[in-house]
Amino acid sequence: MSSALLQLSGPTDLQEIADRVIHQDFREACPLLPRSFADLLILDPPYNLTKNFNGRVFRAQEAEEYTSWFESMLATVLPSLRPNASVYVCSDWRTSTLVFPVLDRHLHVRNRITWEREKGRGAKANWKNNTEDIWFCTLSDSYTFNVDAVKLKRRVLAPYRHEDGRPKDWDESANGDYRLTHPSNLWSDITIPFWSMPENTDHPTQKPEKLIAKLILASSNPDDFVFDPFLGSGTSAVVARKLQRRYCGIELDWEYCCWALKRLEAARTDADIQGYSDGVFWERNSLKDQKLLRAKAPTTQELELFDV
Numbered sequence: 001m002s003s004a005l006l007q008l009s010g011p012t013d014l015q016e017i018a019d020r021v022i023h024q025d026f027r028e029a030c031p032l033l034p035r036s037f038a039d040l041l042i043l044d045p046p047y048n049l050t051k052n053f054n055g056r057v058f059r060a061q062e063a064e065e066y067t068s069w070f071e072s073m074l075a076t077v078l079p080s081l082r083p084n085a086s087v088y089v090c091s092d093w094r095t096s097t098l099v100f101p102v103l104d105r106h107l108h109v110r111n112r113i114t115w116e117r118e119k120g121r122g123a124k125a126n127w128k129n130n131t132e133d134i135w136f137c138t139l140s141d142s143y144t145f146n147v148d149a150v151k152l153k154r155r156v157l158a159p160y161r162h163e164d165g166r167p168k169d170w171d172e173s174a175n176g177d178y179r180l181t182h183p184s185n186l187w188s189d190i191t192i193p194f195w196s197m198p199e200n201t202d203h204p205t206q207k208p209e210k211l212i213a214k215l216i217l218a219s220s221n222p223d224d225f226v227f228d229p230f231l232g233s234g235t236s237a238v239v240a241r242k243l244q245r246r247y248c249g250i251e252l253d254w255e256y257c258c259w260a261l262k263r264l265e266a267a268r269t270d271a272d273i274q275g276y277s278d279g280v281f282w283e284r285n286s287l288k289d290q291k292l293l294r295a296k297a298p299t300t301q302e303l304e305l306f307d308v
């Protein structure tokens with residue numbers, strides 16, 4: 001598949017980079033991209049942790065060193081953004097403390113989303129680290145936020161009714177009682193890709209499609225341009241394609257680029273995003289109800305494997 005990869009040697013235009021994966025160091029590729037083309041930037045850089053990305057080890061650094069790496073990276077990617085663009089930055093709790101002051105200097109920081117990883121290694125003398133952050137920033141006060149596109153479908157625990165018996169703020173159906181709730185900055189409905197999920201690859205820090213779908217649906221519109229200079233296994237590009245957005249991704253590792261291309265090819269015929277169906281995000285362990293709603297009972301195997 002690698003013949004479909006792009007490597008830049010001179011200035012490019014939008015047509016050349018639309019819906020493409022660039023196999024290159026972002027520091028080399030970014031200055032060659034058109035200016036002000038992206039509506040949404042998804043930044044999932046190496047965190048300040050020692051991590052092996054297919055043989056290239058990113059080493060944890062002193063705080064000042066990581067901060068200056070992060071700031072120079074941000075300065076390299078920001079010229080690609082349109083004035084009304086949004087920026088999401090992923091990090092772990094410790095890296096977050098370094099990332100925030102830099103973002104605060106260059107952007108309008110609007111929120112910090114914390115999502116529960118669900119899986120995590122227990123610690124003997126500390127609390128298990130089970131969360132990650134995503135900083136939500138914009139370039140200006142004018143930006144896209146489609147709140148109705150990212151509502152969460154939750155089971156109703158206290159089914160209050162009006163005096164005449166009608167459900168209050170929730171829907172009653174043979175498949176269960178649900179309420180559509182406004183999305184908060186605490187996400188506990190995400191499952192990280194595991195071996196039995198179709199989206200899973202061997203990338204060590206792959207993000208869930210459902211998580212990226214929330215960012216893309218909230219902060220872009222169909223046909224907008226999603227830019228990801230640390231593409232990894234291709235999650236943001238795949239979700240952009242599934243949601244009819246354009247994309248451009250950069251990734252240093254050749255094999256990861258090929259995994260991204262493979263996933264992008266599959267996304268041409270299968271636009272499913274696990275945990276997102278019928279235009280809403282469902283809480284965890286609701287696959288049975290999602291299928292019932294579509295009048296298609298899940299198989300026992302599906303329930304065991306994919307109930308996220």
Ligand SMILES: C[S@@+](CC[C@H](N)C(=O)[O-])C[C@H]1O[C@@H](n2cnc3c(N)ncnc32)[C@H](O)[C@@H]1O
Nearest residue numbers: 025026044053206207230231232233235251252
């Ligand atoms: C945290 S991972 C991104 C994972 C991605 N979000 C996904 O869902 O698969 C960071 C990625 O940045 C890539 N990377 C590191 N340094 C880079 C550089 N200088 N230029 C481009 N990519 C780089 C790594 O190879 C790694 O795949």
